Amino acid sequence: MRILVTGKEGQVDTSLQTLGEKLGLEIIRIGLPEIDLSKPETLEAPIREIRPDAIISSAAYTAVDKAETEAELAQAINGDAPGMLARLAAELDIPILHLSTDYVFAGDKDGTYDETDIPAPVSIYGKTKLSGEDQIRAATDNHVILRTAWVYSPYGNNFVKTMLRLGETRDELNVVADQHGCPTYAPEIARALLTVAQQVVIDRDPTLRGTFHLTGRGETTWAEFAEAIFTGAAARGRTPVRVNPITTSDYPTPAKRPANSRLNGDKLDDTYGLRLDPWRKSLDECLDQLITKTR
Numbered sequence: 481m482r483i484l485v486t487g488k489e490g491q492v493d494t495s496l497q498t499l500g501e502k503l504g505l506e507i508i509r510i511g512l513p514e515i516d517l518s519k520p521e522t523l524e525a526p527i528r529e530i531r532p533d534a535i536i537s538s539a540a541y542t543a544v545d546k547a548e549t550e551a552e553l554a555q556a557i558n559g560d561a562p563g564m565l566a567r568l569a570a571e572l573d574i575p576i577l578h579l580s581t582d583y584v585f586a587g588d589k590d591g592t593y594d595e596t597d598i599p600a601p602v603s604i605y606g607k608t609k610l611s612g613e614d615q616i617r618a619a620t621d622n623h624v625i626l627r628t629a630w631v632y633s634p635y636g637n638n639f640v641k642t643m644l645r646l647g648e649t650r651d652e653l654n655v656v657a658d659q660h661g662c663p664t665y666a667p668e669i670a671r672a673l674l675t676v677a678q679q680v681v682i683d684r685d686p687t688l689r690g691t692f693h694l695t696g697r698g699e700t701t702w703a704e705f706a707e708a709i710f711t712g713a714a715a716r717g718r719t720p721v722r723v724n725p726i727t728t729s730d731y732p733t734p735a736k737r738p739a740n741s742r743l744n745g746d747k748l749d750d751t752y753g754l755r756l757d758p759w760r761k762s763l764d765e766c767l768d769q770l771i772t773k774t775r
């Protein structure tokens with residue numbers, strides 16, 4: 481099975497490459513500098529040439545704060561490029577899997593967000609990602625949109641790597657304690673994406689298609705997540721770091737973040753029997769890789 485993935489050095493696309501090799505799947509990653517998603521018209525020729533069995537749309541403009549001042553660029557990459565990919569998938573009669581985000585929600589709900597909740601993004605990034613979802617739905621029914629959150633891994637840039645880097649020179653850090661969500665390990669996202677992809681390529685059942693939520697199991701806050709990172713790092717020989725909980729208003733950022741990012745993953749479990757590992761278990765795996773690597 482040949483699966484085309486957008487993105488070449490990102491967290492999820494790198495995890496897809498690693499797992500795909502283990503599973504004997506042909507993963508073809510496309511991205512900069514050859515393919516530029518800000519110019520969606522550059523997608524057509526390579527996709528027709530590769531003739532994949534499925535497309536995984538993973539690449540995105542993920543600089544959430546910078547997007548507030550680069551709205552057009554973020555819209556082209558997060559909104560229009562997925563739309564173009566979906567139209568090409570429809571022409572080739574193949575499924576498209578697309579990663580979206582908890583940031584499509586306002587974050588003011590009590591409890592977890594279901595797939596039936598109405599999106600109301602509060603940032604440019606969230607708005608452009610919602611546009612990508614909408615353009616895909618308009619282009620083809622043969623889609624699986626997976627909303628994830630708080631992604632981390634040994635690759636690319638993420639909260640775990642930032643905490644470990646800061647912890648090398650600081651003995652205490654202030655971290656926001658009033659945003660709730662669930663950290664999601666990119667290799668776990670890859671496992672879910674490849675399970676779904678292999679099924680939708682061979683099975684046209686409409687109930688396998690649509691929008692699903694995909695996050696690590698459990699929930700936490702950024703401050704509690706940071707504490708778990710530093711506890712795990714200390715257990716692996718690093719100097720302990722104290723986490724001081726602060727509020728979102730103590731740490732102003734250009735883009736507003738949802739206070740509640742918790743997504744309910746029951747639909748994915750019911751449909752595909754897929755449940756991601758508890759976030760603390762995945763964090764342990766990530767720390768094993770990162771700290772062994774840097775020691």
Ligand SMILES: NC(=O)c1ccc[n+]([C@@H]2O[C@H](COP(=O)([O-])OP(=O)(O)OC[C@H]3O[C@@H](n4cnc5c(N)ncnc54)[C@H](OP(=O)(O)O)[C@@H]3O)[C@@H](O)[C@H]2O)c1
Pocket residue numbers: 486487488489490491492493510511512515516517518537538539540541542557579580581582609627628629630631632636637
């Ligand atoms: N990270 C999170 O916390 C998070 C949370 C919720 C949802 N998501 C979604 O999950 C997906 C994967 O996220 P991730 O964390 O793996 O992202 P990431 O590590 O930031 O990687 C993004 C990828 O997109 C590529 N890209 C950016 N602009 C491009 C362009 N103009 N043309 C071609 N490629 C371009 C990047 O290439 P370069 O490295 O060359 O720039 C990189 O390979 C995204 O769709 C994101 O919206 C992420």
